[in-house]
Amino acid sequence: MVFQRSQIEEAANHIRAAWKPNPRVGIVLGSGLGSSVESMDVEVEFEYGDLPHFPRSTAIGHRGRLLAGELAGLPVIAMQGRFHLYEGYTPQQVAFPVRVMRGLGADLLIVCNAAGGLHSTYAAGDIMVIDNHINMMFQNPLIGINDDRLGPRFPDMSSPYDPALIQQAMGIACEHDFTCHRGVYIGMLGPNYETRAEYRFLRRFGGHVVGMSTVTEVLAAVHAGMRVLGLSMIANVATPDNLVATSGAEVVAVADRAANKVATIIHGIISQFGAELQERAGH
Amino acid sequence: MLDLYDKIETAAAKIRESFPTPLHAGIILGTGLGGLADQIDVKASFNYEEIPNFPESTALSHRGRLVCGTLEDLPVVAMEGRFHQYEGYSLQQITLPVRVMKALGAELLIVSQAVGGMNPYYDSGDVMIIDDHINMMGDNPLVGVNDDRLGPRFPDMCAPYDAKLIEKGLEIARQQNFAAHKGVVVAVTGPNLETRAEYRFLRAIGADVVGMSTVPEVIVAVHCGMRVFGVSVITDMCLPDALEPADVEKIIAIAGAAEPKLRALVTGVLAYEAAKPR
Numbered sequence: 001m002v003f004q005r006s007q008i009e010e011a012a013n014h015i016r017a018a019w020k021p022n023p024r025v026g027i028v029l030g031s032g033l034g035s036s037v038e039s040m041d042v043e044v045e046f047e048y049g050d051l052p053h054f055p056r057s058t059a060i061g062h063r064g065r066l067l068a069g070e071l072a073g074l075p076v077i078a079m080q081g082r083f084h085l086y087e088g089y090t091p092q093q094v095a096f097p098v099r100v101m102r103g104l105g106a107d108l109l110i111v112c113n114a115a116g117g118l119h120s121t122y123a124a125g126d127i128m129v130i131d132n133h134i135n136m137m138f139q140n141p142l143i144g145i146n147d148d149r150l151g152p153r154f155p156d157m158s159s160p161y162d163p164a165l166i167q168q169a170m171g172i173a174c175e176h177d178f179t180c181h182r183g184v185y186i187g188m189l190g191p192n193y194e195t196r197a198e199y200r201f202l203r204r205f206g207g208h209v210v211g212m213s214t215v216t217e218v219l220a221a222v223h224a225g226m227r228v229l230g231l232s233m234i235a236n237v238a239t240p241d242n243l244v245a246t247s248g249a250e251v252v253a254v255a256d257r258a259a260n261k262v263a264t265i266i267h268g269i270i271s272q273f274g275a276e277l278q279e280r281a282g283h
Numbered sequence: 284m285l286d287l288y289d290k291i292e293t294a295a296a297k298i299r300e301s302f303p304t305p306l307h308a309g310i311i312l313g314t315g316l317g318g319l320a321d322q323i324d325v326k327a328s329f330n331y332e333e334i335p336n337f338p339e340s341t342a343l344s345h346r347g348r349l350v351c352g353t354l355e356d357l358p359v360v361a362m363e364g365r366f367h368q369y370e371g372y373s374l375q376q377i378t379l380p381v382r383v384m385k386a387l388g389a390e391l392l393i394v395s396q397a398v399g400g401m402n403p404y405y406d407s408g409d410v411m412i413i414d415d416h417i418n419m420m421g422d423n424p425l426v427g428v429n430d431d432r433l434g435p436r437f438p439d440m441c442a443p444y445d446a447k448l449i450e451k452g453l454e455i456a457r458q459q460n461f462a463a464h465k466g467v468v469v470a471v472t473g474p475n476l477e478t479r480a481e482y483r484f485l486r487a488i489g490a491d492v493v494g495m496s497t498v499p500e501v502i503v504a505v506h507c508g509m510r511v512f513g514v515s516v517i518t519d520m521c522l523p524d525a526l527e528p529a530d531v532e533k534i535i536a537i538a539g540a541a542e543p544k545l546r547a548l549v550t551g552v553l554a555y556e557a558a559k560p561r
Contacts, residue, residue: 195416244441
């Protein structure tokens with residue numbers, strides 16, 4: 001893993017050459033949620049293919065570019081389209097952009113996804129703030145020799161998702177009058193959707209939603225010492241006792257409709273973070 | 284994954300040379316269950332090493348032969364011996380034969396396996412028609428760039444096993460007066476058998492039987508749009524509170540003794556398929 005640090009530096013330098021500000025926040029947008037950063041004042045756009053060591057995004061509903069600019073008054077960097085294990089990337093590759101965001105100075109990561117609801121009170125289009133996750137991907141981006149400059153060998157996972165950010169996000173949803181749950185995200189390898197038996201298992205073992213991303217990036221972010229906020233957009237609700245087929249296109253369609261809720265939370269969180277930073281600077 | 288298409292075509296072309304009839308079904312015979320192949324009116328057969336891109340079978344009691352012919356008047360191929368994750372093959376390699384069956388025209392996959400029974404109401408020697416599965420192999424044969432010519436990026440798995448054929452299987456068992464359950468199989472990598480703690484866990488997550496195969500093949504069959512009929516033959520009971528050491532010779536003997544039931548199910552399902560109006 002030691003060689004990876006030079007790759008992080010190379011990618012970060014490439015971005016710095018075109019865009020000077022130090023981003024305070026990194027954002028990873030999920031399936032169909034690309035429009036959640038429409039209010040961002042984009043200064044520079046990078047195609048993943050142009051960035052050194054970046055894999056290319058092959059998933060549907062993912063656009064494959066890195067946006068650098070200002071959102072709610074803070075310099076931010078946002079991934080429109082992410083990498084997934086099911087695409088055949090290694091977990092190190094999947095987590096690489098998060099490492100680069102950290103390398104550029106981001107200390108807050110907002111990570112979004114489209115997920116399948118397991119909890120019977122969830123509805124398609126609802127938002128869930130991720131309180132915790134279960135890694136059922138059988139993979140981990142931290143496997144290998146640990147580079148102590150990037151983070152500790154055994155990162156603590158007692159609260160990977162920042163409790164204060166969870167509260168803030170719930171508050172923002174409340175203020176804007178839309179349903180927002182707080183629950184557990186289960187990360188699966190995919191790419192097939194789950195069987196009824198698998199849904200029942202995941203539900204019984206404490207999952208509220210299930211998806212094929214996020215956990216890998218969050219593990220790297222926690223390892224790198226970032227504060228994390230995770231947002232799941234419920235694309236559909238699994239009803240294993242009366243299961244109907246799920247399609248990728250349907251997931252993307254629901255995500256399109258719910259993207260504004262995600263946008264509202266992202267905007268609110270960054271505004272509050274900006275205010276915190278100003279307050280800290282003022283003291 | 285994009286070179287997979289060519290690999291499938293090359294393998295299919297080799298089989299077509301000797302057996303050009305478009306297939307109705309592909310059959311995979313599991314541990315100790317190879318006997319069914321004797322019932323096929325054989326038109327051609329291949330050792331796996333004769334088929335381009337096929338791995339070689341290394342597992343015990345698996346012969347490593349693809350038999351082409353007719354069964355219940357339907358053109359079929361049957362794999363005597365399959366590939367397993369525990370042999371060190373990738374799930375893409377393991378499932379290549381299913382893709383080749385599809386390329387040869389098969390619209391139905393019949394898959395069988397020897398499993399350990401965890402549901403205490405099951406008995407050694409019983410058969411279970413697979414209703415659903417849980418993938419605990421930690422891997423998936425569809426990982427990689429998706430080739431849309433082969434199937435969709437995110438295949439749905441709400442009913443991987445054909446509901447009509449499940450009912451048909453249960454009906455055949457009733458008519459022939461043997462016990463057939465309907466249940467959930469969980470697939471693990473192996474090759475070690477499970478610890479008592481692992482059996483308790485697998486039972487708790489909702490599985491009735493546990494095996495080291497089948498699920499990858501079924502995922503791929505669903506990906507490429509095939510209907511699936513799956514049968515598990517319970518070759519030993521894995522009850523964690525009364526666990527006995529597994530005896531592979533005994534497992535194979537029980538599989539052999541239960542093989543006529545599998546034969547009845549497979550031929551019965553194919554007879555039903557043959558009688559269906561097209």
